[in-house]
Amino acid sequence: MPIISLSEVRKLYDMGAEQVRALDGVDLAIERGEYVAIMGPSGSGKSTLMNLIGCLDTPSSGSYVLNGTAVEKLSDHELAAIRNKEIGFVFQTFNLLARTDALQNVELPLVYAGMPRRERRERAARALERVGLADRAHHLPNELSGGQRQRVAVARALVNDPSILLADEPTGNLDTATSEEIMGLFGELHRQGNTVLLVTHEAEIAAHAGRRILLRDGKVVADERTDAVVTAPVGTPAAS
Numbered sequence: 001m002p003i004i005s006l007s008e009v010r011k012l013y014d015m016g017a018e019q020v021r022a023l024d025g026v027d028l029a030i031e032r033g034e035y036v037a038i039m040g041p042s043g044s045g046k047s048t049l050m051n052l053i054g055c056l057d058t059p060s061s062g063s064y065v066l067n068g069t070a071v072e073k074l075s076d077h078e079l080a081a082i083r084n085k086e087i088g089f090v091f092q093t094f095n096l097l098a099r100t101d102a103l104q105n106v107e108l109p110l111v112y113a114g115m116p117r118r119e120r121r122e123r124a125a126r127a128l129e130r131v132g133l134a135d136r137a138h139h140l141p142n143e144l145s146g147g148q149r150q151r152v153a154v155a156r157a158l159v160n161d162p163s164i165l166l167a168d169e170p171t172g173n174l175d176t177a178t179s180e181e182i183m184g185l186f187g188e189l190h191r192q193g194n195t196v197l198l199v200t201h202e203a204e205i206a207a208h209a210g211r212r213i214l215l216r217d218g219k220v221v222a223d224e225r226t227d228a229v230v231t232a233p234v235g236t237p238a239a240s
Contacts, residue, residue, distance in 0.1 A: 001068065003163055003195055004030040004053060009062035011048050011218075022048040023059070024218035030197070032163075035190040037198045037206035040215035047168070049215065050199045054166050055083045067163050084113055088157030088165045092172035094149045096141045102128060103137040106156045113160065120159075127155035131185060147178035154185060158194075165189065168199045183208045 011023040023045045030036055040046040051057040052064060055071055058079070064071040067086055074082065096105045103124050110120035128134050131151040141149050150170060157165055167186065171179035187208055190196045198209055206212050214222035 002029040002065075003032040003067050004028065004197075005063070005065040006052075006059075007063040009052065009059045009064060011045075011052065011057070012060040021218050023052070026062070026215075026218070026220055028213070028220060030195070032195055033190075033193055035187075035196045035198075035208075035210045037200055037209035037212045038215065039200060039203075039206050039212060041201065043217075044215040045218040046199050046201075046215050048218075050166065050168055050197075053164075053197065054087050054089060055079045084109060084160065086163040088160060088162035090150070090153050090157045090165065090167040090170045092169040094141070094153045094173075096149060096152060098141055101138045101140055102133060102144070102152045102155075105141070105152055106159050108156060109160045123159055124155070127159040128152070130158060130189075131155045145178070146174050147181050150174065150178075150182050151185065154182075154189075158189070164195045164197060166197045166199075169201070170198070171200075171202075171205055179205065 006026050006028040009023055009026040009028075010021065013020045013022055026045075026049065038046050038049060048057070052059055053066075055066065055074075058064075058072050058074070062072070066082065069082060071079070071082070097108075103121070106124040106127050107120050110123060115123075125134070125137060128137055131154050133148060133151050133155065136144060136148060136152075141152070144152065165186075170186070171182055174182060183205060186196055186198065196209070198205065200206050211223070211225045213220060
């Protein structure tokens with residue numbers, strides 16, 4: 001059974017007297033362990049699709065099943081619970097707390113989950129080790145490079161052992177060399193068995209994925225598979 005299954009999903013927004021179809025009948029199935037890039041121009045619906053897949057929103061109509069759970073039937077409280085359990089988010093802007101060190105930033109999802117302090121510290125330390133930043137655990141975000149800050153964000157996304165790693169333009173604030181380093185990290189995490197969904201408008205970034213889905217006007221207009229997945233060791237030094 002696919003880990004993500006969308007059937008005839010529509011998302012409508014009322015804009016005054018006009019109704020906008022952000023998603024218009026999307027059918028999509030993603031298997032566990034896939035590495036997928038979702039692409040499309042501005043206004044194509046890719047951000048709306050990411051919000052639905054990430055349980056930040058629900059469809060206006062249609063069905064979305066995430067790891068066996070029918071998401072469209074969930075309450076706001078249930079959506080929050082499934083987000084914390086199933087989805088690890090990585091954002092373009094890192095979203096790190098400025099006065100909190102790397103380890104504490106990574107711990108945050110476990111704090112929300114009510115995990116005891118000792119256990120969450122151990123899990124956060126292991127997540128930082130996975131992304132090659134064990135030696136930066138007690139550095140504040142402003143003491144880290146852009147690539148290192150994004151690695152902290154990836155570790156935070158991984159710490160709950162989510163079903164899906166969902167990244168929204170994760171290299172948008174990084175230079176070319178650091179972007180390649182972060183994409184190498186995503187490739188390695190995929191190789192370790194993680195399901196990775198990447199939302200991007202950059203063809204060079206999407207080229208790292210094994211499957212590319214193109215949206216236009218709220219519809220899937222292309223769905224291509226390729227074996228061209230680029231990986232690099234997780235321990236690759238972060239750019240300074």
